[in-house]
Amino acid sequence: MKIKEGFVLRTICGQHVISGEGSANVNFSKLVSLNETAAYLYKAVEGKEFTPETLADLLTAEYEVDRETALKDATALCEQWQEVGIIA
Secondary structure, three states, rough: OEEOOOOOEEEOOOOOEEEOOHHHHHHOOOOEOHHHHHHHHHHHHOOOOOOHHHHHHHHHHHHOOHHHHEEEEEEHHHHHHHHHOOOO
């Protein structure tokens, strides 16, 4: 999977949000709020192909978390990103 073109991560008033830009995302009227960890993962895979396993590897490298928990959380995050339409 990969983050779709036209989505931008911004920090607004201390909050990390993803917004759609450009004509391809004209119907995307949402702001997706991310916590620090999700923003870290978004930045790490922006413009790259990734899997939940990729995100789990990033989590275990950056945080003190076991692989099983990291993979569970990464899978849930990917599902959320798919639901809102920011990854394909």
